[in-house]
Amino acid sequence: MTLAVTGPFACGKSTFVRMLGGLGAETVSADGLVHELLAEDPATVSAVVERFGEEVLGEGGVDRDALSRAVFGDPEALQDLEGILHPLVRRETDRRAAASEAELFVAEIPLLFEGGRGEQFDLTVAVTAPEERRRAWAAERGVDEGKRRAIEERQLSGEEKARRAGLVVANDGDLYRLEEQARKLVEKVIGRKFSDGPGQEEE
Numbered sequence: 001m002t003l004a005v006t007g008p009f010a011c012g013k014s015t016f017v018r019m020l021g022g023l024g025a026e027t028v029s030a031d032g033l034v035h036e037l038l039a040e041d042p043a044t045v046s047a048v049v050e051r052f053g054e055e056v057l058g059e060g061g062v063d064r065d066a067l068s069r070a071v072f073g074d075p076e077a078l079q080d081l082e083g084i085l086h087p088l089v090r091r092e093t094d095r096r097a098a099a100s101e102a103e104l105f106v107a108e109i110p111l112l113f114e115g116g117r118g119e120q121f122d123l124t125v126a127v128t129a130p131e132e133r134r135r136a137w138a139a140e141r142g143v144d145e146g147k148r149r150a151i152e153e154r155q156l157s158g159e160e161k162a163r164r165a166g167l168v169v170a171n172d173g174d175l176y177r178l179e180e181q182a183r184k185l186v187e188k189v190i191g192r193k194f195s196d197g198p199g200q201e202e203e
Contacts, residue, residue: 001189002097002105004120006112007127008158009151010138012171012178016127017108019182024192026102030109033089038062047084052077072150086115094120103190113156113164123189126165128158130172 003025007013014029021027037044039061048062056066071077097105109117118124129137138148155161162168169181186192 001103001123002107002121003123003125003189004112004117005106005108005125005127006110006161006165007129008134008155008161009110009148010134010141010143011127011129011158012137013108013110013127015175016125016169016171016178016182017106019179020104020106020186023182023186024102025104025106025186026096026100027106027108028093028096030089030093030107030111032108033092034085035064037085037088038064038067041088044084044088048081051080051084072147078154086111090115090117103192104186111155113161114154118164123167124165125167125169125185126158126161127169127171128162129170133172 003020005013005017005020014031017027017029038048041061045057045061048067049057052067052070056062056070058066067081071081093107093109097107107121109115112118112124135145135148138145143151156164167185169178169185171178
């Protein structure tokens with residue numbers, strides 16, 4: 001069973017995916033793959049440096065902060081960067097899904113529907129959260145309101161993502177409530193039953 005998780009920026013997607021991993025799913029994150037490519041893949045580093053210059057280099061591959069500054073507010077530069085990274089991320093996600101022997105394989109893909117990938121998974125899940133929470137969580141990550149809005153302008157709205165998804169997870173409570181939804185999702189898609197305690201499988 002393959003499942004893709006999406007949602008707007010700072011809605012709790014990564015937390016939800018980690019919870020699914022704790023319940024036995026094999027997981028992969030598109031953002032995590034980008035981190036790996038920029039830090040460890042010589043071909044990717046070379047392509048990025050060729051396009052954006054030596055100033056984006058850091059001690060361990062591409063300096064993500066420098067790269068972010070190079071593309072922020074420049075749609076053409078951002079499109080070029082996505083043209084380098086997105087095919088590589090898609091290929092590696094597909095490779096891991098095909099090789100997985102887990103009952104449930106979960107991919108966290110922020111631009112799932114924007115990239116036309118929704119039909120490639122058995123089930124799609126949109127995580128939603130109230131805007132005031134997303135604003136606060138973004139600020140905790142050092143993302144100011146201007147940058148948050150710029151990120152969201154590149155994406156479908158949270159409402160549209162939810163409309164397109166096969167299932168919606170509302171991250172509007174505490175972490176226990178979110179994990180409860182993760183357990184119910186696993187129970188629904190692969191039939192594994194869990195006790196009421198967080199992350200505890202029944203004997």
